[in-house]
Amino acid sequence: MSRLPAFPVTGGCACGAVRYVLKGSPLGVYSCHCTECQSLTGSAFSxxxxxxxxxxxxxxxxxxxxxxxxxxxxQIPQRFCPxxxxxxxxxxxxxxxxxTVRPGTLDETSWVRPVAAFWTKSAQAWTALPADTLTYxxxxxxxxxxxxxxxDWTRG
Ligand SMILES: [Zn+2]
Ligand SMILES: [Zn+2]
Incomplete structure (x- = not known):
């Protein structure tokens, strides 16, 4: 049984000015714990x-x-709502x-799960990852x- 939703799915920015559609399964979902992502998100990882x-x-x-x-x-173009x-x-x-889409902007995020974690060397010490996470x-x-x-994960 697939853990994926029926595509297309929709998403957008927080104010609603920008909307998008995603027509097929992602290629992969991961978290990134580099210091740049911490700064860009104002949080612990992206x-x-x-x-x-x-x-x-x-x-x-x-x-x-x-x-x-x-x-x-x-130079990596970052696209954001003005x-x-x-x-x-x-x-x-x-x-x-x-x-690379920021999955938190999807309207429905319950199916989104990172299967890998990048830059674990700069992850916050309290960050706990599921045991089956691929770590780099x-x-x-x-x-x-x-x-x-x-x-593999989406196939359930
Ligand atoms: Zn906006
Ligand atoms: Zn990063």
């Missing part, structure tokens, strides 16, 4: 949902853009075929194991 660009469509409003410079020097400031998605440097001290060089863990 949740990230990699999706095919062709499965993701903005249906209302327009997002503003901010170019974040990563440690690698890569009214409420919620960051809706990021364009990863690795692959133009995917975008920093950034994984290969995303395939994360995608496999996600597929």
């Amino acid at each position: 949740l990230a949902m990699s999706v095919l660009r062709s499965d993701f469509e903005i249906t209302k409003g327009e997002l503003a853009i901010w170019l974040r410079t990563a440690d690698s020097g890569a 009214t409420c400031g919620v960051r809706v998605f990021t364009e990863p440097p690795g692959g133009p075929q995917s975008v 001290e920093t950034q994984p060089t290969d995303f395939a194991p994360v995608m496999k863990a996600w597929r």
Whole structure:
């Protein structure tokens, strides 16, 4: 039995100015505990949902853009609502075929579960991860194991 919802599903920013539709299953969902994500979220970690660009469509409003410079020097476009400031998605440097959506912006989030955790070396000491979580001290060089863990988990 699939743990996935019936697609398409919808989401948007906090003020409602920007809405989007997700037409298919994510490729993977993970948490990132790097200090940059802590700063960007004002919290302890970020949740990230990699999706095919062709499965993701903005249906209302327009997002503003901010170019974040990563440690690698890569410029990573961050797309956020100009009214409420919620960051809706990021364009990863690795692959133009995917975008990274912030899954907390989905209207219905009960099915969203991170199967992997990145940058555990800077995770807050109190962070507890489920035992079956794939963990990486920093950034994984290969995303395939994360995608496999996600597929395995969604099959229930
Ligand atoms: Zn907004
Ligand atoms: Zn991060």
